[in-house]
Amino acid sequence: MSKHTFSIGGVHPHDSKISRDCSIQPLPLPPTVYLSLSQHIGAPSKPIVEVGDKVKVGQPVAEPGGFVSAFIHSSVSGTVKSIGSRKDLAGNPQMCIEIAVEGDEWAEGIDTTDTLITAIPEDNKAIIEKIRLGGVVGLGGATFPTHVKLSPPPGSKCERVIINGCECEPYLTSDFRVLLEKGEQVVVGAAILAQVMGNVPCTIAIEENKPEAIAHIKEVIVKLGYKGIEVMPMKMRYPQGGEKQLIDAVMHRQVGSGALPISEGAVVQNVGTAIAVYDAVQKNKPLIDNTVTITGECFPRQANLLVRVGTPLQYILDYLGGIPEEAAKVISGGPMMGKAVSNLEAATLKGTGALLLLTEKQTLRAPESNCIRCGKCADACPMGLEPFRLNRLAKANDLEELENNSVQDCIECGCCLYSCPAHIQLLDNIRLAKAAVLGAIRARAAAAKAAQDAKK
Amino acid sequence: MSKLIVSPNPHIHSKDSTRSLMLDVVIALVPAVICSVVFYGWMELLVMAVSVGSCLLLEWAITRFMLKKNSTIGDLSAVVTGILLALNLPYNTPWWVVFVGAVVAIGVAKMTFGGIGQNIWNPALVGRVFLLVSFPTYMTGRWAAPQGLFGADAVSGATPLGVIQEGLMKGSTVQELTSSFDYKDLLFANLGGSAGEVCALALLAGFIYLCVRKVIKPWITLSIFGTVALVSLIFWGIDPSRFTDPLFNLLTGGLILGACFMATDYVTSPMSLWGGVVFGVGIGFLTMMIRYFGSYPEGVSFAILIMNSVVPLLDRWFKQKKFGRK
Numbered sequence: 035m036s037k038h039t040f041s042i043g044g045v046h047p048h049d050s051k052i053s054r055d056c057s058i059q060p061l062p063l064p065p066t067v068y069l070s071l072s073q074h075i076g077a078p079s080k081p082i083v084e085v086g087d088k089v090k091v092g093q094p095v096a097e098p099g100g101f102v103s104a105f106i107h108s109s110v111s112g113t114v115k116s117i118g119s120r121k122d123l124a125g126n127p128q129m130c131i132e133i134a135v136e137g138d139e140w141a142e143g144i145d146t147t148d149t150l151i152t153a154i155p156e157d158n159k160a161i162i163e164k165i166r167l168g169g170v171v172g173l174g175g176a177t178f179p180t181h182v183k184l185s186p187p188p189g190s191k192c193e194r195v196i197i198n199g200c201e202c203e204p205y206l207t208s209d210f211r212v213l214l215e216k217g218e219q220v221v222v223g224a225a226i227l228a229q230v231m232g233n234v235p236c237t238i239a240i241e242e243n244k245p246e247a248i249a250h251i252k253e254v255i256v257k258l259g260y261k262g263i264e265v266m267p268m269k270m271r272y273p274q275g276g277e278k279q280l281i282d283a284v285m286h287r288q289v290g291s292g293a294l295p296i297s298e299g300a301v302v303q304n305v306g307t308a309i310a311v312y313d314a315v316q317k318n319k320p321l322i323d324n325t326v327t328i329t330g331e332c333f334p335r336q337a338n339l340l341v342r343v344g345t346p347l348q349y350i351l352d353y354l355g356g357i358p359e360e361a362a363k364v365i366s367g368g369p370m371m372g373k374a375v376s377n378l379e380a381a382t383l384k385g386t387g388a389l390l391l392l393t394e395k396q397t398l399r400a401p402e403s404n405c406i407r408c409g410k411c412a413d414a415c416p417m418g419l420e421p422f423r424l425n426r427l428a429k430a431n432d433l434e435e436l437e438n439n440s441v442q443d444c445i446e447c448g449c450c451l452y453s454c455p456a457h458i459q460l461l462d463n464i465r466l467a468k469a470a471v472l473g474a475i476r477a478r479a480a481a482a483k484a485a486q487d488a489k490k
Numbered sequence: 491m492s493k494l495i496v497s498p499n500p501h502i503h504s505k506d507s508t509r510s511l512m513l514d515v516v517i518a519l520v521p522a523v524i525c526s527v528v529f530y531g532w533m534e535l536l537v538m539a540v541s542v543g544s545c546l547l548l549e550w551a552i553t554r555f556m557l558k559k560n561s562t563i564g565d566l567s568a569v570v571t572g573i574l575l576a577l578n579l580p581y582n583t584p585w586w587v588v589f590v591g592a593v594v595a596i597g598v599a600k601m602t603f604g605g606i607g608q609n610i611w612n613p614a615l616v617g618r619v620f621l622l623v624s625f626p627t628y629m630t631g632r633w634a635a636p637q638g639l640f641g642a643d644a645v646s647g648a649t650p651l652g653v654i655q656e657g658l659m660k661g662s663t664v665q666e667l668t669s670s671f672d673y674k675d676l677l678f679a680n681l682g683g684s685a686g687e688v689c690a691l692a693l694l695a696g697f698i699y700l701c702v703r704k705v706i707k708p709w710i711t712l713s714i715f716g717t718v719a720l721v722s723l724i725f726w727g728i729d730p731s732r733f734t735d736p737l738f739n740l741l742t743g744g745l746i747l748g749a750c751f752m753a754t755d756y757v758t759s760p761m762s763l764w765g766g767v768v769f770g771v772g773i774g775f776l777t778m779m780i781r782y783f784g785s786y787p788e789g790v791s792f793a794i795l796i797m798n799s800v801v802p803l804l805d806r807w808f809k810q811k812k813f814g815r816k
Contacts, residue, residue: 042813047502124496204502278813288814363495374496390501397501403565404607406508409761418812420761440812448500455506456607462498 036242039269040279041288043416045449046271047370049243050204053329053336058211060340061353063135067110067344068120068381069095071129074171075178076102081131087114092141092320094169095131104179105169106131109322109342111139123347123366123380124373130381133344145317150218152258154315158230161315168314169321169384174198174275174304175371177385180311183303184230186296192231193299196284197224197308199240199247200268200275203368206388208325209305211338213240213247216309217254223308225260226315231301236263237284241270272370273447277302279416291443306387321384326350330391332360341382347389348378362394369397370448400457411450411460417443421450421460428467433474441468442475508606511756512566514705518696519573519751525689530581540585542572544592552601567606571595574614577747578791579621580629587628591617611798612758615791622791651743651787663731690746697750706754710766714749715740717774725782733782745777748790758798765801765808772797 071078077100089095089108096106112135120130140146155161166181186192197220201209213220220238228236240248251265266284273279278289280302287298295302303311306324313319326341328350335354347364351357357364357378365372367388375389411421419440427436441464450460527534549568553561575595579588595617603609622629658664700706718739725733739745753759753773760769773793780789 042811045504047504282813290814291812293814363497363501365501369502370500372499372501374494374498374501376494376496378494392501394495397495397497399497399503400507403508403562404605406511406567406607406756407759407761408511408756410506412761412810416813418810418815420809422761440815443813443815446499452500452502453504453506455504455508455511457503457507461500465498 036267036269038239038266038283039271039274040276040282040416041286042282042418043414043449044271044273044279045414045453047204047452049270050331051207051210051243052205052331053327053338054207054210056207056211056336056338058208058215058325058338058340061342061345061350063110063138063342064345064349065135066115066346067108067133067135067342068346069106069109069131069133069344070120070122070381070383071096071099071106071131073106073177073343073383073385074104075176076100076104076182078129079103079106081117081129083114083117083131085114085116088112089114089133090139090141092144092322094167094320095133098166098179102179102182104171104181105167105320107169107320107322108133109344110135112136121377121380123375123377125376144319146319150222151316152222154222154226154229161226161230164315164318165311167320168310168318170307170310170314171321171384172304173306173310173324173385173387174277174302175367175385175387176277177383180303180307183301184227186301190294190296191299192234192296192301194234194285194301195224195228195231195236196280196300196302197227197236197238197305198275198277198280198302199238199244199251199305200280201244201305202241202270202272202274203370203372204272205329205390206327206368207329208327208338208387210244210247211327212305212309212325213244214250217247217250218258219312220305220308221251221254221258221260221263222316223310223312224263224303225258226311227301227303227308228262233262238263238265239268239274239280239284240265241268241274243270272449273416273445275304276416276445276447278445291440324382324384324386326382326386327388327390328354329388330361331396332358332393333391334358341386343384344381346379346381347375350382350389351378357391360393361391363392363397365390365392370452371446399459402458403456405456405458408455410453410455414449414453416447416449417445419444421454421464422458424464424467425458425460428463431467431470433467433471436467437471437475441471444468508565508567511705512570514700514703515570515751516566516573518699518705519570519577521692521695522577522689522747523573525692526577526581529689534576534581536585537579537581537583537588538573538576540588541576541579541592542569544589545569545572545575545596548592548596549601549605552597553605557601557605562605565606568596571600571613571617574747574751575617578614578618578744583621583628587621587625590624591621593617594620607757609757610801611795612752612755615752615795615798619791619795622786651781658732664734665731690741693746693750697746700750700754706756707763707766709763710754710759710770711749713767713770714745714753714774714777717771718745718778721775721778725778739778739781743777743781743788744790748777748794749773752790753794753797758801760801760804760808762805762808762810765804768808769797769801769804772800 079096080099081096083095090111115132119127122128170180171177281300310321323342329336364375545568595613599613599616600609719736722736722739726735776793777789
């Protein structure tokens with residue numbers, strides 16, 4: 035059994051990977067797609083098409099709206115119907131480009147064949163530019179624009195690229211299927227990332243509950259003859275795929291509070307991102323589709339589907355037979371960190387990795403009772419925080435003490451609430467407190483900057 | 491599906507609940523309960539029934555009629571308190587004394603502070619100590635002729651620690667006094683004592699069960715045992731005629747019951763590893779000081795209650811190392 039894992043906290047929910055044997059199938063094209071202009075962290079993109087324009091698959095339809103932002107490409111061919119506000123999966127209005135699908139015509143220059151291209155371009159700047167033009171963002175959850183992550187600030191040096199294939203959330207199987215079915219592309223993508231970061235070694239981290247994937251990727255590395263890439267089997271533990279936790283597990287280094295992974299010499303990219311990088315660099319194919327797991331015990335047709343970005347959730351679920359009667363909650367993502375969907379008319383984003391359906395019994399929270407001071411939340415917290423104390427301070431709204439107790443380090447993984455035997459809504463309260471403290475910290479920084487500017 | 495439930499993450503929950511944890515503690519106490527009933531007979535069962543029954547009744551009545559809230563007896567913590575209180579009493583305690591103990595344990599030590607999770611001191615121990623200082627005649631020295639089930643070898647007389655204390659006052663040496671005990675008897679329930687003191691092995695089995703089920707962590711208990719062994723080793727090494735030896739101290743006076751089940755109570759013990767170790771060392775040290783130099787023959791209850799008072803401080807001083815912070 036592997037001993038590689040992070041050093042503080044963590045929980046081990048039942049992994050429930052019931053869709054692990056469903057191979058990746060393409061989802062038929064929907065009649066309409068809705069491309070949100072805020073599919074990434076950072077500034078929303080700016081549309082560069084107009085209503086009535088004809089677009090092809092892979093043609094850019096929006097450009098970055100700032101430094102931390104990304105291109106968005108049409109995932110289908112057809113006509114731009116509207117550009118306007120539309121409700122996202124939580125019901126919040128977002129600017130979207132609506133495209134009516136007509137046929138499936140791809141933009142020129144995109145290699146749509148299955149041929150594996152292993153020869154990596156030599157010019158790193160050109161590679162990063164291709165990644166930028168391909169609209170690639172991190173698909174592990176945060177959807178941070180990849181080209182920004184690959185351009186570390188001057189003075190910092192990358193020592194290792196880590197490809198995150200942990201998939202530590204229960205139920206999710208898309209990364210597993212990708213590793214199994216597109217292992218070659220993942221490895222070439224990893225090689226590209228390692229080269230861009232200065233020919234550094236690369237570790238592909240995969241949890242032990244995916245032995246087939248571990249064996250397959252090892253074979254592929256030998257077959258393709260990469261020396262600097264290794265597979266590291268990880269002990270099963272959530273949240274292993276958290277960026278800071280994974281760096282701790284692989285490199286035994288802890289990224290400081292508020293610091294970036296590069297400060298400890300690490301760059302972490304998800305398996306899905308590695309595929310997107312491969313597609314963008316080797317095939318000129320921008321990020322227009324991704325693998326989505328659709329699962330849940332109450333859902334009869336589990337699947338791992340290749341879905342075009344912007345497909346309405348309802349369309350995906352209807353394709354698989356609709357939502358069963360007993361399903362009470364639809365989650366975009368995994369059960370630990372995913373977001374509950376209130377609006378099934380919303381469309382998928384680049385970062386949508388799963389749709390999970392849970393019954394009321396599986397997801398209903400028990401009523402809260404008194405804290406019995408068992409300390410299970412503190413044992414579970416992967417950041418070494420004391421959720422019971424933060425919860426108490428949050429109720430007292432003591433921002434100063436909350437900051438002293440590092441509430442701003444919370445990664446919102448949900449381990450505390452998951453493990454609390456008194457069913458106290460720890461994370462709910464802590465999340466609000468964290469937002470308030472981060473606001474206070476930002477306000478303080480802004481005030482300090484203003485004071486400094488005034489002196490000049 | 492008519493409406494979708496929307497709530498923040500996480501969307502699943504572990505199977506643990508306060509009730510399941512308390513149930514584990516009850517299960518862990520079963521061997522000790524069986525052992526004490528076999529040894530002391532049906533009288534012990536009566537004490538147990540009165541204790542558990544009154545704890546449940548009192549908590550139900552207080553939440554229902556005084557606090558006007560939903561009853562919390564479903565979490566089984568009152569059952570744990572009841573069993574622990576009974577295990578801390580002699581088998582022939584009159585039922586009304588047991589009831590008074592339950593009133594103090596549940597009514598005063600637990601519910602006054604706000605019910606489960608809010609009390610500063612271990613309720614069962616507060617009840618026990620209240621009875622000890624209020625009804626010393628019922629609580630000590632009445633260990634005459636228990637009627638064990640199945641003809642178990644019953645022993646009459648004071649508790650081993652009581653024998654030592656009295657004997658030392660009369661001028662005997664420890665060697666003379668301890669020679670009358672066979673340590674094997676201490677392990678297998680054969681000496682006078684309150685119910686929970688009588689079978690070390692049954693209690694240790696329960697403790698191991700709790701550790702394996704990850705209900706409690708062993709460090710508090712182990713640091714108590716370690717400290718008691720170390721302190722008595724030093725004193726015994728200096729003067730074996732005045733001070734009892736380590737093994738004797740580990741096996742007598744409810745130390746195992748206290749260390750395994752009372753000191754490890756979530757509510758009244760520190761949460762962090764090092765806080766727990768300091769807590770355990772404090773209990774072990776105070777226990778030995780009371781046993782060697784105090785006026786009571788037995789000191790575990792007082793030691794635990796004293797250290798309970800320090801827990802908020804220990805929780806402040808000892809914290810887990812935070813990720814990525816020095």
